[in-house]
Amino acid sequence: MTDLATIADRLARLEAADAIRALKQRYLRACDDKDPAAMHACFVPDDAHIHYDRIGSFAGRDALVQCFAELACRPTLREMHFAGQADIRVLDETTAQGSWDLAYLALDDASGTRTFLTGRYADEYVRIDGAWLIRSTIFTTGLLSQGAC
Numbered sequence: 001m002t003d004l005a006t007i008a009d010r011l012a013r014l015e016a017a018d019a020i021r022a023l024k025q026r027y028l029r030a031c032d033d034k035d036p037a038a039m040h041a042c043f044v045p046d047d048a049h050i051h052y053d054r055i056g057s058f059a060g061r062d063a064l065v066q067c068f069a070e071l072a073c074r075p076t077l078r079e080m081h082f083a084g085q086a087d088i089r090v091l092d093e094t095t096a097q098g099s100w101d102l103a104y105l106a107l108d109d110a111s112g113t114r115t116f117l118t119g120r121y122a123d124e125y126v127r128i129d130g131a132w133l134i135r136s137t138i139f140t141t142g143l144l145s146q147g148a149c
Contacts, residue, residue, distance in 0.1 A: 013090040019132045020088050020096055020125055027134065028081040031037040040065045043132055044126060049136035052090045053119065054144075058066070060068035078109035083121070096125040096132070107149060 023042060030038035034124050043050070043061035050058040058064040059103040072079065090097040124136040 010147075012139060016090045016093075016096060016132065017088040020097070023125070023132050023134065024083060024086070024098070024123075030124055031081050032079050034066045035079075036069045036073065038046070039068060044128065044133045045116060046133045048134065049124075049138075051137070052139045053141045054135065064127060065125070074110070077106060077108050079104065079106045094127040096127075098123045100110070112149050113146060116143070116145045118144075 004069050020064070023034055026038060027042040030036075030042065040061055043064070048058075048061045048062070048064075050064050052058075055067070058067065081102060083100040083102050085101040086098060087100075090098060092119070093109045098121075100121040100123070102117070102119050102121060104119075106115040106117075108114070119141045122138045122140070123134055126135045127133075
């Protein structure tokens with residue numbers, strides 16, 4: 001028979017995994033909606049480790065958001081990030097790891113180009129003041145196709 005403490009622990013892990021899924025969805029939606037403030041809010045305030053393969057590494061969330069605002073926040077760039085096949089491992093009450101497969105499509109109306117990309121995120125999460133945040137994210141490119149629309 002399962003005791004109440006075991007059930008409470010299992011429930012806490014399920015709730016943590018659900019909160020992490022919601023966090024990743026907010027991040028991806030911030031990318032698609034061109035919302036730097038929402039993107040900024042997804043990462044730890046200090047010492048976030050961010051490496052996005054072909055785009056580069058960023059020393060914290062401020063550097064990532066600055067690059068995002070300069071490169072992606074254009075009305076002529078339409079993007080869709082589709083993440084799935086999440087594998088979330090809640091390690092304890094304040095730390096977790098996860099991986100996500102990504103399919104990404106971008107249409108650049110200004111240049112008339114399109115980009116299709118796949119890859120995988122390897123993330124580390126921490127819970128600070130009750131909220132899950134991204135502490136580390138590493139994206140590795142799988143497939144990449146670029147061309148005219």
